[in-house]
Amino acid sequence: TRQHRITLLPGDGIGPEILSVTVDVLKTIGKQFDIQFEFQEALIGGAAIDATGNPLPEETLTLCRNSDAVLLAAIGGYQWDSLPRHQRPETGLLGIRAGLGLFANLRPATILPQLIDASTLKREVVEGVDIMVVRELTGGIYFGQPKGIFETETGEKRGVNTMAYTDSEVDRIAKIGFETAQKRSGKLCSVDKANVLDVSQLWRDRVTLMGKNYPDVDLSHMYVDNAAMQLVRNPKQFDTIVTGNMFGDILSDAAAMLTGSIGMLPSASLGADGPGLFEPVHGSAPDIAGQNKANPLAQVLSAAMMLRYGLNEPEAASKIEQGVLAVLEKGYRTGDIMSEGMTWVGCQEMGEVLMNVL
Amino acid sequence: TRQHRITLLPGDGIGPEILSVTVDVLKTIGKQFDIQFEFQEALIGGAAIDATGNPLPEETLTLCRNSDAVLLAAIGGYQWDSLPRHQRPETGLLGIRAGLGLFANLRPATILPQLIDASTLKREVVEGVDIMVVRELTGGIYFGQPKGIFETETGEKRGVNTMAYTDSEVDRIAKIGFETAQKRSGKLCSVDKANVLDVSQLWRDRVTLMGKNYPDVDLSHMYVDNAAMQLVRNPKQFDTIVTGNMFGDILSDAAAMLTGSIGMLPSASLGADGPGLFEPVHGSAPDIAGQNKANPLAQVLSAAMMLRYGLNEPEAASKIEQGVLAVLEKGYRTGDIMSEGMTWVGCQEMGEVLMNVL
Ligand SMILES: CC(C)[C@H](C(=O)O)[C@@H](O)C(=O)O
Ligand SMILES: CC(C)[C@H](C(=O)O)[C@@H](O)C(=O)O
Numbered sequence: 001t002r003q004h005r006i007t008l009l010p011g012d013g014i015g016p017e018i019l020s021v022t023v024d025v026l027k028t029i030g031k032q033f034d035i036q037f038e039f040q041e042a043l044i045g046g047a048a049i050d051a052t053g054n055p056l057p058e059e060t061l062t063l064c065r066n067s068d069a070v071l072l073a074a075i076g077g078y079q080w081d082s083l084p085r086h087q088r089p090e091t092g093l094l095g096i097r098a099g100l101g102l103f104a105n106l107r108p109a110t111i112l113p114q115l116i117d118a119s120t121l122k123r124e125v126v127e128g129v130d131i132m133v134v135r136e137l138t139g140g141i142y143f144g145q146p147k148g149i150f151e152t153e154t155g156e157k158r159g160v161n162t163m164a165y166t167d168s169e170v171d172r173i174a175k176i177g178f179e180t181a182q183k184r185s186g187k188l189c190s191v192d193k194a195n196v197l198d199v200s201q202l203w204r205d206r207v208t209l210m211g212k213n214y215p216d217v218d219l220s221h222m223y224v225d226n227a228a229m230q231l232v233r234n235p236k237q238f239d240t241i242v243t244g245n246m247f248g249d250i251l252s253d254a255a256a257m258l259t260g261s262i263g264m265l266p267s268a269s270l271g272a273d274g275p276g277l278f279e280p281v282h283g284s285a286p287d288i289a290g291q292n293k294a295n296p297l298a299q300v301l302s303a304a305m306m307l308r309y310g311l312n313e314p315e316a317a318s319k320i321e322q323g324v325l326a327v328l329e330k331g332y333r334t335g336d337i338m339s340e341g342m343t344w345v346g347c348q349e350m351g352e353v354l355m356n357v358l
Numbered sequence: 359t360r361q362h363r364i365t366l367l368p369g370d371g372i373g374p375e376i377l378s379v380t381v382d383v384l385k386t387i388g389k390q391f392d393i394q395f396e397f398q399e400a401l402i403g404g405a406a407i408d409a410t411g412n413p414l415p416e417e418t419l420t421l422c423r424n425s426d427a428v429l430l431a432a433i434g435g436y437q438w439d440s441l442p443r444h445q446r447p448e449t450g451l452l453g454i455r456a457g458l459g460l461f462a463n464l465r466p467a468t469i470l471p472q473l474i475d476a477s478t479l480k481r482e483v484v485e486g487v488d489i490m491v492v493r494e495l496t497g498g499i500y501f502g503q504p505k506g507i508f509e510t511e512t513g514e515k516r517g518v519n520t521m522a523y524t525d526s527e528v529d530r531i532a533k534i535g536f537e538t539a540q541k542r543s544g545k546l547c548s549v550d551k552a553n554v555l556d557v558s559q560l561w562r563d564r565v566t567l568m569g570k571n572y573p574d575v576d577l578s579h580m581y582v583d584n585a586a587m588q589l590v591r592n593p594k595q596f597d598t599i600v601t602g603n604m605f606g607d608i609l610s611d612a613a614a615m616l617t618g619s620i621g622m623l624p625s626a627s628l629g630a631d632g633p634g635l636f637e638p639v640h641g642s643a644p645d646i647a648g649q650n651k652a653n654p655l656a657q658v659l660s661a662a663m664m665l666r667y668g669l670n671e672p673e674a675a676s677k678i679e680q681g682v683l684a685v686l687e688k689g690y691r692t693g694d695i696m697s698e699g700m701t702w703v704g705c706q707e708m709g710e711v712l713m714n715v716l
Contacts, residue, residue, distance in 0.1 A: 159555075199519050200517070203517065254589075258590060
């Protein structure tokens with residue numbers, strides 16, 4: 001029996017219900033693969049603010065550090081939007097990324113054949129799209145100093161953030177980019193704005209240099225504005241994309257939306273060592289929270305990514321992924337991906353039909 | 359007879375050929391509306407680098423300043439990509455924006471019914487899309503100080519750019535945003551990343567404040583990652599978007615590509631006073647330069663924007679815009695927008711058929 005200690009962070013909105021389904025799925029899988037999961041739950045985001053005043057209590061971070069992987073659901077909601085920045089749910093998310101050193105964020109955007117009609121793009125444009133965005137997650141403009149709102153000499157205010165990367169910060173994420181590309185089709189596109197930004201020029205130079213170590217990877221560079229266009233024009237040209245924190249935030253969301261079914265997309269955030277964090281790409285959807293309407297599959301697929309990238313349990317991961325395809329194939333759909341002729345199920349029921357095929 | 363002095367900046371690649379067609383169109387329109395154009399040509403971009411070593415010679419800037427409007431074609435090409443930054447074509451473009459104080463960049467993304475099939479998105483998703491992106495153009499991370507590549511204490515390099523906005527910089531672009539929305543459907547969406555960036559928090563606060571002066575405008579705020587998604591998911595929800603320099607660069611290109619026919623899209627860059635600059639959204643397309651294959655219509659429509667926003671000649675502008683629709687209606691297409699059953703024409707011929715319908 002292999003043992004893995006998982007910290008569960010249900011967070012806000014639909015978080016608790018999708019995570020609860022996912023825990024059931026993990027227990028089922030655990031029995032089949034002789035894996036024993038030890039689950040411990042902790043507070044983050046709005047839930048943590050309400051309970052402690054802090055979106056990331058120290059205790060949560062400690063529990064996460066003492067576990068093998070962290071499974072996060074979703075954070076945020078209107079009621080916390082007007083709090084000061086250090087008390088907002090998002091600050092908890094940024095804090096846990098920094099606190100666990102999760103510098104590499106992997107965001108797949110894969111078109112599932114069963115859901116291809118959910119895309120707003122034409123079938124022939126998106127059929128077969130399978131993109132992995134590797135986003136730097138603990139640097140760039142999200143964390144660069146100086147930042148803040150300062151008074152200028154003329155008495156007006158000036159808001160400031162700093163987009164910065166050092167050689168070593170670029171190197172370590174570029175390495176993940178190249179290794180990811182190697183495991184996929186061997187094509188890596190690095191996205192920057194080197195025609196305008198010095199920080200992008202450094203990024204491009206370092207990625208190019210690192211490319212010499214990966215002669216088997218076909219490396220290209222693209223400006224971020226063009227990448228945003230090309231994702232719409234011809235997404236199939238991309239395999240693996242590596243980019244900075246801000247550009248990755250924007251492009252991974254655009255790429256995700258190409259699929260039309262953002263309720264299906266997982267993500268993984270990894271550090272140099274220590275536990276990784278796994279979470280759906282979608283948000284906390286407060287409008288449908290607690291109504292058993294949420295799609296739990298992105299959360300379930302995040303657990304699969306956890307098994308694969310965080311716990312070295314690739315067979316168990318594949319089993320879950322195949323199970324998800326199977327329930328889609330059988331026609332089960334939550335409201336967000338519902339279409340004619342399919343069987344509408346709730347969050348809980350989706351979990352049950354999934355466990356039936358595992 | 360009204361007189362207008364226009365500085366022409368043909369630039370690189372397909373620039374000269376599309377601008378030459380546009381000048382012919384302007385001459386034709388001038389006769390009809392009793393407008394006398396005085397054209398003066400100047401160097402910018404790669405052409406200027408080759409001739410003078412400087413992508414924006416002082417003489418060019420002086421000529422521009424002494425004119426009523428500037429009509430730019432396109433800049434850039436592979437042969438200048440590896441020059442040091444201060445000698446690159448893009449630096450000329452950034453220089454002229456700063457030099458003329460062109461802080462407001464208007465980028466329409468309009469789906470023309472005749473070209474709707476060029477979109478990679480489904481017809482029902484893009485039919486009727488008519489978005490105006492108002493992008494701040496002389497501030498933000500494009501120009502913020504400090505910037506550069508610095509050595510750190512540990513001896514590695516650190517690339518740095520600064521995203522900064524002051525109250526007054528936000529106010530003046532927000533004003534253009536509100537006024538633009540007023541002239542359109544009265545809906546303004548301000549895009550930022552206020553959940554992470556201090557500079558965006560300042561942006562959002564100032565835009566909200568300014569909104570009180572425009573009770574007739576329906577103001578909303580959206581995070582940039584969500585905006586990139588929403589452009590793909592449901593572009594019709596947008597009318598006018600106002601945003602900073604970097605986010606505007608990315609989102610206006612994504613919005614443009616929704617139309618599938620970027621060879622059709624013009625833009626206007628305006629300052630507080632002095633001449634505006636008008637240019638197509640597309641680039642210099644060096645691969646088809648000099649082959650009479652380029653689509654001149656974005657340049658022609660940029661001249662229409664010049665007439666409307668820069669020279670206060672709205673009737674002449676409308677005449678050109680209607681002419682463009684008429685040639686599309688008649689089935690004339692350059693290669694980039696060609697489809698079955700249409701008549702394929704070259705750059706020059708497109709100009710001729712257009713002048714025939716004016
Ligand atoms: C909630 C927000 C801070 C976060 C980010 O910008 O990184 C989110 O958009 C994401 O992509 O995970
Ligand atoms: C060429 C480049 C400097 C420019 C920009 O980033 O502003 C271009 O992408 C644009 O949008 O006009």
